[in-house]
Amino acid sequence: MKTKILINLFFLISVFSFAQRSNKPWKNGRDRETNQYNFVPSNLDLKSIRSQFEKINYNKLSNKSSPIPNPKNQTFEKANGINIAWINYGRDTGVDPNGGKNFRPNLKKFEEVMDFVSANNGNVIRWWYHTNGSTNPVFDNNQMVAKNPNFFHNDVKAILNLAQQKGLKVQICLWSFDMLKDQWAVDAVANKKLLTQNAYTKAYINNALLPLVNAIGNHPALYAWEIFNEPEGMTRRYADHWPGFLQKIEMKDIQSFINKVSGAIRKAQPKVKITNGALGFLTNVEDPEKGFWNAYTDINLIQAGGDLNGYLDFYNIHYYKWAGINGSPFHNAFDTSKIDKPTVIGEYYPDNLVLQGTPNINAKDLGKKLNENSWQGSIVWSWTDRTNTTARNNMANIISGYNSEIQNTLVADAGKDQSYNDSDNDGQERISLDGSKSSYTGSKIKSFVWKNKGKVIGTGAKINTTLPLGTHNIKLVIKNHENMTATDVVTITIEEGNAGPPVVxxxxxxxxxxxxxxxxxxxxxxxxxxxxxxxxxxxxxxxxxxxxxxxxxxxxxxxxxxxxxxxxxxxxxxxxxxxxxxxxxxxxxxxxxxxxxxxxxxxxxxxxxxxxxxxxxxxxxxxxxxxxxxxxxxxxxxxSSDVFGKKKKAFAIYPIPAKNYLTVKGSELGDKIKVFDTYGNIILESTLNLHQESIDVSGLKKGTYIIQVSNKGRQFLIKE
Missing domain, CATH: 2.60.120.260 (Galactose-binding domain-like)
Structure with a gap:
């Protein structure tokens, strides 16, 4: 009798724990058009809503906003691609809570998406991981997140490895607002506890988040961890009219959760990037005149959750037509006085944009328009939702269009300032210069030229040169194939020093x-x-x-x-x-x-x-x-000839082979030219008086010689 009571009690507890999982049938999508995409701003008084957040909006108390990264010190890698966002909604990797079946990713389908992005010169795909929590993470009978199976981590690695093979990166979105909705196998109560109660949040971080983050590490194909997809959809203030929700939370809960989760990620893997996908400008742009506020600044997140490491590296903002012209990144340029971090436009439809009172924007021009407005990324929605030929063609044009614009980014980086001691007290020192961190997003950099006081001292991304005692401001000039140039200056100081041990x-x-x-x-x-x-x-x-x-x-x-x-x-x-x-x-x-x-x-x-x-x-x-x-x-x-191996030139000497005359182009006035035989003997020596000068080599015998023009390098000459 006692045994029977215990069994019945266990059964009742189990039923109670999982009775809140939805029995709705599974759909491979979310009927998006019936949710936030019918959200019309005129239904809401945004200024009134903003005023309700004044007590938790600390932006006005901050003396200065976070600076946009300096391109020399931290070049932001722009995102250009599409949302997958899932192959099987909530089931790309997970465990069926009703039957124990394991869900694994369909890598062939992932590869299809990746090939599409790669073929159109994109670089990022956005993919949802937990999604709504229906199969991932795993919960225990107390509605706390339990230790998750290792195959979750292996599945994510497999997706990232595939992306790496394709030359792409993945922005992994952890959660969507769907976690509080009435959808197949979702326990909205458990998910709300995970978001709002500290013990449940810690269980999630320790048992699901950190094991995954540490298993992935700083994977070369990881673009960023994204905490939420449109978390504002879970609030009454912004989305009370959205149907299908079983639970709601407040903006302060969202801010606190983002703070704690991003802090945990950063402490575990400090080199990875972290972001969040906001519903729109209304919660990610500080603009009181329009009723917008930035809930996700460093100070607002830290005040909400208390973790000093809990901040974002950049923002994702979504756009749909309900946001109108005021909330449109296609009609408003990125403004550092209103938004304090690099910002990717992380969702929008690949459709012609038609808004009353402004010219239409053709779908194929949307990517180009985002770059013209200085937004730092474009991730169009979505492979799974939009399957028709027109939409796919528009996506291709958007990716190619955005990519064609970012190819004009040319940044010279001459490296960090350096100080040297004269190691052998001879009044000069041999130093190294490195411009290899210079970048050009279009293709390869055509040329690197290093100058000291206007004179060329070397060419190439990395050079060695000798400088006398004193301070030298060395200028690096880089050029792309369109002959655009960019420059940077590095300061090299050579100081007197005592002779130390020999340098090998x-x-x-x-x-x-x-x-x-x-x-x-x-x-x-x-x-x-x-x-x-x-x-x-x-x-x-x-x-x-x-x-x-x-x-x-x-x-x-x-x-x-x-x-x-x-x-x-x-x-x-x-x-x-x-x-x-x-x-x-x-x-x-x-x-x-x-x-x-x-x-x-x-x-x-x-x-x-x-x-x-x-x-x-x-x-x-x-x-x-x-x-x-x-x-x-x-x-x-x-x-200078294929017979000698790789073809390299530091300046122009031609023709090779030569008969009677040799032209030297790009020299400096007063440069010395020397011609050696292959045994190192000087055969001919002269001073150049023009920037382009002809040298008489008719007196040389047929054979192979070595030419040196001052410090510009050497190359071989064949005399016919």
């Missing part, structure tokens, strides 16, 4: 960038240092490396080689001196190193290997000195 420099020179002649072939191999090596065959095949050293003396030269056919001998020359026939041995088909001590002269030197037995591979050589940095950079040791 180990410079690498790739064989495929050296001068190669006759029976020599460049081959690809991912296991080599730069993905390629040189196959030195027989019949006078030759590899010549050129480089500078700071002073006369013995240097360690390391040859990286492979003897696939066993022991080999090759001839070695250093400058004009024949060193001898050098042995290369060791196990076959294995990369190994041979070290030799070679006597080099101050300035330019050449090391040449000529085939004796031939038939072996070379990856690179390194020149090691303990005196000071050398100019042994292949960015300065340039080849």
């Amino acid at each position: 420099i180990d410079e690498k020179l790739e064989a495929e960038n050296a001068m190669i002649l006759s029976e020599v072939e460049i081959k690809s191999d991912g296991s080599t240092s730069n993905g390629a090596y040189v196959y030195l065959k027989g019949d006078n095949g030759k590899i010549t490396w050129g480089f500078d050293v700071p002073s006369d003396g013995d240097y360690s030269v390391n040859f990286r080689y492979n003897v696939p056919f066993g022991f080999k001998k090759q001839f070695l020359n250093v400058n004009t001196s024949y060193i001898g026939e050098i042995d290369f041995n060791g196990p076959q088909n294995t990369w190994q190193t041979k070290t030799m001590s070679l006597n080099l002269k101050a300035g330019f030197n050449t090391v040449t290997l000529t085939a004796s037995w031939g038939y072996m591979y070379f990856d690179f050589i390194t020149i090691k000195t303990e005196k000071s940095a050398t100019e042994t950079s292949n960015d300065l040791f340039l080849a």
Whole structure:
């Protein structure tokens, strides 16, 4: 009898705990047109509503708003793509609470969406994770979130991995306002507790959120975590007329939850971005004249939830026609006096925009219009809701249109200011400059030019150069293929210093960038240092490396080689001196190193290997000195013919091959030109008096020479 009572009691408790899950039939959508999209602002007095939030709107008390990120210090990655937002509504990954069935993502369908976005040069898709809480997260009998199964995390990783393969990123939206509605398997009471009661919120964070966030980490395909989709829909003040809700909450509950969840994410994974999807301008823009307020500023969120780490990195704002002209990002430009963070327009329909009192906007121009108005992203709605050909074509045009506009973003970044000590007290110091963080969203940057006091000191994203004592403001000028330019300045200070321990420099020179002649072939191999090596065959095949050293003396030269056919001998020359026939041995088909001590002269030197037995591979050589940095950079040791490997130019010298005259273009007045033979001997020397000048080379014998124009680098010349 006692056992029967206990069983009945357990049954009653179980029924009570889960009786609140909705029995509505499942639909793969939400009948969106019957909800907020019939919301007409004229039904509401927005100024009156804003006044009701004055007590919790701390924006007016803040001395200054958060600054928009400086492009040099924090370039915002614009979003351009579409909402999926689900393949199977609430069931992309989850557990059926009624039967224990596991729901897993249909990756083929995800791939279809991703291919569409990628084909139109987009970069982001927006996908809903918990959605309404019907299958994910898992709840216990006390309506608290329990420990979630690991396959949830694996499913998210699989989606992100697929996006990474497609060159895309995913904005993962955790929750939608649907969590309080009467929809299949939704427990609106449990979800309300999760949002409003601290113990239930902590259970969600500890058992579902943080395990997922830590499993994903800073995945390269994660664009951002989005806390809510349109949480204002759960409030009476903004959406009391929306049908189908079983529970309602207040704006302060929403702010507190966003604060606590974003704080937990940031503390666990500080490098990821966090955002929120607002219903519209009315709750995300500070504009009293229109009755708008920004509920999601740092100060408002922190005041609501108390977590100093609980803030957003950027905003998502949605737009539908009910918001009219006042609430339209297509008719209002991004205004830093009213909104304090980068803002993505995270939902809108791919339809012609027709509003009374203003010209129509064609659907294909919506993306372009958002960029013209300086909004930092466009994510159109939605793959699952809009399946007809017209809508899909409009989506394609919107993505392409927005992308064509963002291609004009060209930002030069010369790196951080640097200070050096003169390590050997010679009145100058060798330094490195790095402009590789410069960006151009359209395609690759065409050129990098570094200048000191108006004179070019190097070209390329990264250079090494020598500067005298003092302060130098180095200007980086970058150019794209449309010849647009952007500049940035980095300050380099060289101070006097005591001579300390020697600085060991180990410079690498790739064989495929050296001068190669006759029976020599460049081959690809991912296991080599730069993905390629040189196959030195027989019949006078030759590899010549050129480089500078700071002073006369013995240097360690390391040859990286492979003897696939066993022991080999090759001839070695250093400058004009024949060193001898050098042995290369060791196990076959294995990369190994041979070290030799070679006597080099101050300035330019050449090391040449000529085939004796031939038939072996070379990856690179390194020149090691303990005196000071050398100019042994292949960015300065340039080849101008395919026979020499990769084609690189620091300035214009032509024609190559040359017969009687050689033209030097882009030089500075007073630059020195030197022509060396392959042994490092100066054959011809002259001073340039024009920016473009012809040099008489008719007196040179047929052969291969090396040209140097001041500090602009070297390249090979073939004389016919």
